[in-house]
Amino acid sequence: MSVSPNYRTYIIEQLAALPTVSTRRMFGGIGIYSDACFFALIDDDVLFFKVDDSNRDDYVSRGMKASLPFPGQPSLGYFQVPPDVIEEAEELARWARRSDEVAQKKELKKVRLKPDPQKNGASQKKQA
Numbered sequence: 001m002s003v004s005p006n007y008r009t010y011i012i013e014q015l016a017a018l019p020t021v022s023t024r025r026m027f028g029g030i031g032i033y034s035d036a037c038f039f040a041l042i043d044d045d046v047l048f049f050k051v052d053d054s055n056r057d058d059y060v061s062r063g064m065k066a067s068l069p070f071p072g073q074p075s076l077g078y079f080q081v082p083p084d085v086i087e088e089a090e091e092l093a094r095w096a097r098r099s100d101e102v103a104q105k106k107e108l109k110k111v112r113l114k115p116d117p118q119k120n121g122a123s124q125k126k127q128a
């Protein structure tokens with residue numbers, strides 16, 4: 001689970017059309033963010049994008065595999081990006097934007113599902 005500096009640089013250069021792309025090391029690989037939203041990862045010099053039902057067929061129809069970081073565990077929703085897509089920066093940016101949208105939707109769901117601590121605290125105070 002390593003990422004070569006050359007591959008990391010190449011991918012970031014290919015994603016230059018996206019706003020504020022940044023990377024963070026994680027679990028021996030690299031997470032890729034657009035603004036603060038985690039939408040991609042690199043593991044063993046392989047690029048994976050976040051998928052859901054809206055874009056999964058783009059990957060499956062091209063024979064791309066899901067990332068399985070933990071043997072025997074289900075996929076975490078990332079699929080390998082086709083090599084020909086990576087080679088064309090404009091096409092890669094289009095696929096990346098769709099994955100970023102998927103990641104943003106997921107983040108919004110997390111925020112909506114989180115309990116509001118102020119509401120919980122206010123209701124607890126009223127009950128006391």
